[in-house]
Amino acid sequence: xxxxxxxxxxxxxxxxxxxxxxxxxxxxxxxxxxxxxxxxxxxxxxxxxxxxxxxxxxxxxxxxxxxxxxxxxxxxxxxxxxxxxxxxxxxxxxxxxxxxxxxxxxxxxxxxxxxxxxxxxxxxxxxxxxxxxxxxxxxxxxxxxxxxxxxxxxxxxxxxxxxxxxxxxxxxxxxxxxxxxxxxxxxxxxxxxxxxxxxxxxxxxxxxxxxxxxxxxxxxxxxxxxxxxxxxxxxxxxxxxxxxxxxxxxxxxxxxxxxxxxxxxxxxxxxxxxxxxxxxxxxx
Amino acid sequence: xxxxxxxxxxxxxxxxxxxxxxxxxxxxxxxxxxxxxxxxxxxxxxxxxxxxxxxxxxxxxxxxxxxxxxxxxxxxxxxxxxxxxxxxxxxxxxxxxxxxxxxxxxxxxxxxxxxxxxxxxxxxxxxxxxxxxxxxxxxxxxxxxxxxxxxxxxxxxxxxxxxxxxxxxxxxxxxxxxxxxxxxxxxxxxxxxxxxxx
Numbered sequence: 001x002x003x004x005x006x007x008x009x010x011x012x013x014x015x016x017x018x019x020x021x022x023x024x025x026x027x028x029x030x031x032x033x034x035x036x037x038x039x040x041x042x043x044x045x046x047x048x049x050x051x052x053x054x055x056x057x058x059x060x061x062x063x064x065x066x067x068x069x070x071x072x073x074x075x076x077x078x079x080x081x082x083x084x085x086x087x088x089x090x091x092x093x094x095x096x097x098x099x100x101x102x103x104x105x106x107x108x109x110x111x112x113x114x115x116x117x118x119x120x121x122x123x124x125x126x127x128x129x130x131x132x133x134x135x136x137x138x139x140x141x142x143x144x145x146x147x148x149x150x151x152x153x154x155x156x157x158x159x160x161x162x163x164x165x166x167x168x169x170x171x172x173x174x175x176x177x178x179x180x181x182x183x184x185x186x187x188x189x190x191x192x193x194x195x196x197x198x199x200x201x202x203x204x205x206x207x208x209x210x211x212x213x214x215x216x217x218x219x220x221x222x223x224x225x226x227x228x229x230x231x232x233x234x235x236x237x238x239x240x241x242x243x244x245x246x247x248x249x250x251x252x253x254x255x256x257x258x259x260x261x262x263x264x265x266x267x268x269x270x271x272x273x274x275x276x277x278x279x280x281x282x283x284x
Numbered sequence: 285x286x287x288x289x290x291x292x293x294x295x296x297x298x299x300x301x302x303x304x305x306x307x308x309x310x311x312x313x314x315x316x317x318x319x320x321x322x323x324x325x326x327x328x329x330x331x332x333x334x335x336x337x338x339x340x341x342x343x344x345x346x347x348x349x350x351x352x353x354x355x356x357x358x359x360x361x362x363x364x365x366x367x368x369x370x371x372x373x374x375x376x377x378x379x380x381x382x383x384x385x386x387x388x389x390x391x392x393x394x395x396x397x398x399x400x401x402x403x404x405x406x407x408x409x410x411x412x413x414x415x416x417x418x419x420x421x422x423x424x425x426x427x428x429x430x431x432x433x434x435x436x437x438x439x440x441x442x443x444x445x446x447x448x449x450x451x452x453x454x455x456x457x458x459x460x461x462x463x464x465x466x467x468x469x470x471x472x473x474x475x476x477x478x479x480x481x482x
Contacts, residue, residue: 036323050330055327055330059330059331060334063334063337066341067338070341070350074346085350088346089350089354092351112342116338116342120338147318149318154328
């Protein structure tokens with residue numbers, strides 16, 4: 001954002017120029033919200049940049065929110081749960097059922113991983129929807145870590161990597177049966193096996209891109225609509241009235257994004273479960 | 285389902301690839317921040333750090349705590365169900381015992397009533413018999429007395445008839461008939477009367 005905060009604070013408050021400034025800021029580009037802004041620069045050796053950035057901050061906020069919520073929810077661990085504990089138990093049962101339905105009782109060992117995945121992705125998606133304070137510095141703008149392909153890809157690699165590592169650990173070379181499905185005639189194998197291998201390799205990509213693209217698209221649409229509102233408001237009394245239309249659009253898309261935030265976390269978690277099922281039983 | 289997801293994912297991938305294929309003029313001007321590889325190390329590092337930390341606290345602290353309390357509740361509910369079933373069984377037992385006692389009492393009452401009725405009936409029958417016997421005895425005595433009285437009366441009448449006959453005969457003939465003749469005549473006359481009456 002190219003807003004000059006100190007100038008705004010000094011100048012007498014003028015709605016028109018404020019809106020104009022806001023409009024300029026927003027119209028500058030719907031991609032600016034994805035900008036990575038270093039907060040605490042940390043560089044190791046040659047070019048290894050581990051700076052604490054706004055992305056790191058919002059990952060930390062997701063972690064902190066989860067920590068606070070679960071601390072609060074389980075502070076008493078009562079037999080008759082309160083509201084917070086009840087909602088935490090709903091999430092627990094939800095993921096627990098998902099794990100059990102896809103993998104059965106053996107899947108129990110993956111439950112903490114799937115649970116963490118769901119919570120982390122959901123909170124990252126969801127907290128990124130918080131509106132930023134107008135005029136605040138870019139580093140303090142709300143940010144969605146899962147709108148970055150590298151983040152979703154890392155998570156996907158974690159999931160598929162776990163499938164690979166656990167599958168090989170548990171079944172050894174038997175895990176390779178995954179690429180030769182049971183009951184396929186021998187002469188078809190040269191065709192099927194490459195397809196299965198490609199399908200397996202595309203899993204982390206599909207997992208990563210699905211989540212990333214959903215978050216990216218949602219935020220871009222929100223920002224574009226918001227830009228319309230600001231531009232229309234700032235362009236004189238004639239067009240001000242029309243600004244209500246993109247505003248309604250924002251409200252609609254925002255509600256949709258709530259759903260998407262949950263849905264994508266759910267999809268990520270359940271696909272991980274389905275892939276982990278392969279690690280448990282490669283000969284499907 | 286999986287095939288559908290896969291095809292959707294691949295189209296999304298193409299979409300992503302289209303983004304990637306766009307020329308990136310520079311980091312500051314309009315480039316997609318997601319494709320700025322210089323931020324990747326930091327993002328991966330902090331992601332693994334926060335994700336790992338979240339995994340640690342969830343798997344070590346919160347999930348066991350939540351799972352524990354859910355398990356405990358489930359056990360408690362199962363226990364309560366068991367206990368309720370036990371109480372129900374006990375209540376049914378008590379009910380059965382009560383009903384049995386009630387039936388026994390009823391049966392006993394009925395048998396006592398029947399016994400009492402029988403004994404009373406027997407007593408009544410005995411008393412009736414006794415009464416009948418007493419009455420019979422009285423009737424017999426009365427009948428005997430009546431018979432005796434009738435005999436005496438008959439004798440008295442016979443005596444009177446005998447004397448009257450003797451008087452009449454003696455006054456008619458002037459000589460007193462012997463007692464045996466009078467008796468004979470009277471007996472004949474009486475038999476004659478009896479025969480005629482019959």
